[in-house]
Amino acid sequence: MSATAPPLEVVHLRAGYVRDAWIVEDASFALAAGSMTALVGPNGAGKSTLLKAVLGLAPIVRAERVAFFGGDLDAARARVAFIPQRSAIDWDFPATARDVVAMGLVARIGLFRRTGRDALAAAERALDSVGLLGMAREQVGELSGGQQQRVLVARALVAEPDLLLLDEPFANVDAASEAHLASVLRARAARGSTVLAVHHDLRSVRAHFDEAILLNRALLAHGPVAAVLTDARLAEAYGFVGVTSAERAPAARAGEAEARA
Amino acid sequence: MNAFLAIDLPALLAAVLATVACGTLGNWLVLRKESMTADAIAHAVLPGLVAGYLVSGSRSMGAMLAGAALAGVASVLLSAAIRARTRLEAGAVLGVVFTAFFALGVVLLETQGARQIDLDPSCVLFGSLETLFVAAPEGGSWLAGVPGEIWLLAAAAVLALAFHALLAKELAALAFDPLHARLSLRSPRALERALLAATSAAIVASFAAVGSILVVALVACPALIAAPHARSVGGQLSLGLALSIPLVGAAYFAAAHAPSLFGTATALNAAGMIAVLLVAAVPASHGVARVIRRLA
Amino acid sequence: MTLPTTGINTIAVLAGCALFGALAGAVGTLVLARRRALVADVAGHATLPGVALAFLVAEALGVDGRTPWMLFLGGAATALLAAALVPPLARLRRVGSDGATALALAGFFGLGAVLLSVVQSHPSGAQGGLRTLLFGNAAAITLDEVGALAAVALASIVALVVLFRALAIVAFDEAFARTAGLPVRALDLALILLLVATVVAGMQVAGIVLVVALVITPAAASRLLGGTLATVARRAALIGALAASLGVVASLLGERIPTGAAMTLAAALLFLGAIPFSRAARAEAA
Numbered sequence A: 001m002s003a004t005a006p007p008l009e010v011v012h013l014r015a016g017y018v019r020d021a022w023i024v025e026d027a028s029f030a031l032a033a034g035s036m037t038a039l040v041g042p043n044g045a046g047k048s049t050l051l052k053a054v055l056g057l058a059p060i061v062r063a064e065r066v067a068f069f070g071g072d073l074d075a076a077r078a079r080v081a082f083i084p085q086r087s088a089i090d091w092d093f094p095a096t097a098r099d100v101v102a103m104g105l106v107a108r109i110g111l112f113r114r115t116g117r118d119a120l121a122a123a124e125r126a127l128d129s130v131g132l133l134g135m136a137r138e139q140v141g142e143l144s145g146g147q148q149q150r151v152l153v154a155r156a157l158v159a160e161p162d163l164l165l166l167d168e169p170f171a172n173v174d175a176a177s178e179a180h181l182a183s184v185l186r187a188r189a190a191r192g193s194t195v196l197a198v199h200h201d202l203r204s205v206r207a208h209f210d211e212a213i214l215l216n217r218a219l220l221a222h223g224p225v226a227a228v229l230t231d232a233r234l235a236e237a238y239g240f241v242g243v244t245s246a247e248r249a250p251a252a253r254a255g256e257a258e259a260r261a
Numbered sequence B: 001m002n003a004f005l006a007i008d009l010p011a012l013l014a015a016v017l018a019t020v021a022c023g024t025l026g027n028w029l030v031l032r033k034e035s036m037t038a039d040a041i042a043h044a045v046l047p048g049l050v051a052g053y054l055v056s057g058s059r060s061m062g063a064m065l066a067g068a069a070l071a072g073v074a075s076v077l078l079s080a081a082i083r084a085r086t087r088l089e090a091g092a093v094l095g096v097v098f099t100a101f102f103a104l105g106v107v108l109l110e111t112q113g114a115r116q117i118d119l120d121p122s123c124v125l126f127g128s129l130e131t132l133f134v135a136a137p138e139g140g141s142w143l144a145g146v147p148g149e150i151w152l153l154a155a156a157a158v159l160a161l162a163f164h165a166l167l168a169k170e171l172a173a174l175a176f177d178p179l180h181a182r183l184s185l186r187s188p189r190a191l192e193r194a195l196l197a198a199t200s201a202a203i204v205a206s207f208a209a210v211g212s213i214l215v216v217a218l219v220a221c222p223a224l225i226a227a228p229h230a231r232s233v234g235g236q237l238s239l240g241l242a243l244s245i246p247l248v249g250a251a252y253f254a255a256a257h258a259p260s261l262f263g264t265a266t267a268l269n270a271a272g273m274i275a276v277l278l279v280a281a282v283p284a285s286h287g288v289a290r291v292i293r294r295l296a
Numbered sequence C: 001m002t003l004p005t006t007g008i009n010t011i012a013v014l015a016g017c018a019l020f021g022a023l024a025g026a027v028g029t030l031v032l033a034r035r036r037a038l039v040a041d042v043a044g045h046a047t048l049p050g051v052a053l054a055f056l057v058a059e060a061l062g063v064d065g066r067t068p069w070m071l072f073l074g075g076a077a078t079a080l081l082a083a084a085l086v087p088p089l090a091r092l093r094r095v096g097s098d099g100a101t102a103l104a105l106a107g108f109f110g111l112g113a114v115l116l117s118v119v120q121s122h123p124s125g126a127q128g129g130l131r132t133l134l135f136g137n138a139a140a141i142t143l144d145e146v147g148a149l150a151a152v153a154l155a156s157i158v159a160l161v162v163l164f165r166a167l168a169i170v171a172f173d174e175a176f177a178r179t180a181g182l183p184v185r186a187l188d189l190a191l192i193l194l195l196v197a198t199v200v201a202g203m204q205v206a207g208i209v210l211v212v213a214l215v216i217t218p219a220a221a222s223r224l225l226g227g228t229l230a231t232v233a234r235r236a237a238l239i240g241a242l243a244a245s246l247g248v249v250a251s252l253l254g255e256r257i258p259t260g261a262a263m264t265l266a267a268a269l270l271f272l273g274a275i276p277f278s279r280a281a282r283a284e285a286a
Helices: A047-054 A073-079 A097-109 A117-129 A145-157 A175-190 A202-208 A231-238 A245-260 B003-031 B036-044 B046-056 B061-085 B090-111 B121-126 B148-176 B178-184 B188-226 B233-261 B270-295 C008-033 C037-045 C047-060 C068-091 C096-120 C125-135 C143-172 C174-179 C184-206 C211-224 C229-253 C259-277 C279-285
Strands: A008-018 A021-031 A036-040 A060-068 A080-083 A163-167 A194-198 A211-216 A218-224
Touching: A008 A047, A021 A047, A021 A211, A036 A047, A036 A175, A036 A202, A047 A060, A047 A163, A047 A194, A060 A073, A073 A080, A073 A097, A080 A145, A080 B178, A097 A117, A097 A145, A097 B148, A097 B178, A117 A145, A145 A163, A145 A175, A163 A175, A175 A194, A175 A202, A211 A231, A218 A231, B003 B036, B003 B148, B003 B188, B003 B233, B003 B270, B036 B061, B036 B090, B036 B188, B036 C096, B046 B061, B046 B090, B046 B188, B061 B090, B061 B148, B061 B188, B090 B121, B090 C037, B090 C211, B090 C259, B121 B188, B121 C096, B121 C125, B148 B178, B148 B188, B148 B233, B178 B188, B188 B233, B188 B270, B188 C096, B233 B270, B270 C096, C008 C037, C008 C143, C008 C184, C008 C211, C008 C229, C008 C259, C037 C047, C037 C068, C037 C096, C037 C184, C037 C211, C047 C068, C047 C096, C047 C125, C047 C184, C068 C096, C068 C143, C068 C184, C125 C184, C125 C259, C143 C174, C143 C184, C143 C229, C174 C184, C184 C211, C184 C229, C184 C259, C211 C229, C211 C259, C229 C259
Parallel strands: A021 A218, A036 A194, A036 A211, A080 A163, A163 A194
Antiparallel strands: A008 A021, A008 A060, A211 A218
């Protein structure tokens, strides 16, 4: 395992299966350490499937290589954090925000041990870093959507991961939470962590991320945001042509609606 | 020895211990939205229980437990094999498998068991709390006369509480967010199997005493009664048990002694009465929570 | 070995059971398609308090407690009530449909157990008859009861045939059914009514504990073999009729075998037999 190995490297990955077709046909990419990358593409492009497949949470049909820090996932488990879509969770669970954040430390605390004072203090620090220290004792079900998303990010951060994989962290999140989350992720990246997030809103990609991966079943482009999200590339991915940057967002939504239909 | 010590106390003890065993593990099933798994397990273990009885030739605890465990494992494996070979949804496969196992158990019970056993189909459904009694030997202590079923239930209750204490942190993470837990826990699959095994043990231990239907109530109700008030997983368990145990006791006395107040001699089925009271307590508890919220 | 009841009686019992099996298979197809398999379990168990109540009321009125129509009405009433209570229970916080199903099942069957113990203390000698309702007993069924069973099953089959297209659309795609203007709530109620009618019709032969198997297993076996929903339903009806008939014959031959258990095992064997011919298995072999 070399020190310069990319945090995540994927070579010719094919994953997921629905109605006689692969969801992700072919994807190859490597993330640079400390980079912030948005995974964009129309609905049904396989963004979530790609993220889950590399983590072993969705079936991989075939892959030449999926490596975390140059090794396999098991060796890197403690360095990788995954933040699923907020909607995948039943928020009526009887737990406080601090309880949920402390769940990020379960593996570190180890089997048969209780969550001690140190862990709870660490959970409170993580909640503080996402601006929710005041909510530590609140039931998670009583928080707003944006606050719930911040709790999930705090649960990931509490284990101090080197690679953060997020599924739609900004979906249905209020503006204040979105700005807060973006700055928290930015700060992690500045300290060397790598961030890869499935992202929906083409308007805010440039604001939150340095790099982008454009996916529509196959990987279409990977590089700096400006180089990836060109009109020509977006037309190829979303199936519309000749829009200016200002018009892009509504057009992108129309493209998604088509993809859904 | 008076009637309370000889008849009521053993039945009460059995019901309360079964509540602790099933309710503690049921808390996790309720959090995972899997309480109906308890119904499937309670049905699927029957042929093993009966076969254990037939092979050992007596109501020997070890043989019956081993048989029940084998039947439980076989039903789980068969369900998994069917799901791997077909595209049927999980609920349908579960329905096919547990009814078939239960039917096999009923046939074994009726045809092989013949007349001499105290294990009959209606005790499988409705329990046999009424037949538990302490027969202290001449000059011996009460404890010496406690039937094996109660010791078994005590062991199941202790096992369930230990299981909870040792694995609560992992189980909570898994119940709250299975996707995240599958990445962060070393072996979530093993944890799920351990929960299934512990639940099966509690159900098998409780099954003979309280019957297949009360088992479902004991698994689901304590957690569901506490659910509208609980602020943590542990709180849901302790509040659930604290509210359920008095209800279980009240239901037992209502079944055993209330009819005599109305001048009829026969007692009502205790397991059924416990199930009715526990189930009724769930919407009642939600109503109370609503009132508390309005007052607050 | 001879059948204990021969001639016209046996033929009537067989025909009645086959009719019930066919109904269960066809209704089961729709119940499975609508993902309500466990509601069938609830409905079956929840007939017990109604049956016991009907018995007690009948005896109080001086009528024979085992009058089939009384038992049918009582069983249907509590089964419907239990099925109707599942959705509002499921809406309670942290309960969900899984918890609501468990509550309805345990609560109603528990109430049935209590009422059954009241029936048992009843001076009337007819109480022995209610026990056979747990696992079914085709040998003890009277011609009257077969007639009632057949009438309920026939009426339900007719209703099913009339409503099948609409029920199939709702089961296949609820959202589409709504936009197409179908009364989804009314159709769901109709399906529950058909399910309750099935459970009640099968009470005496299949028993209330295992009647769910005749609803789920033939339909699941038929689903394995593929085809449109109508094809699956017709085939499920055939499998159900076959399983019910085999079960009756087995239980009449082996005196101590409860009919419901025999029917369940017959259906399970037919299901296992269908697995090698399932679409998924064939796709793998290809």
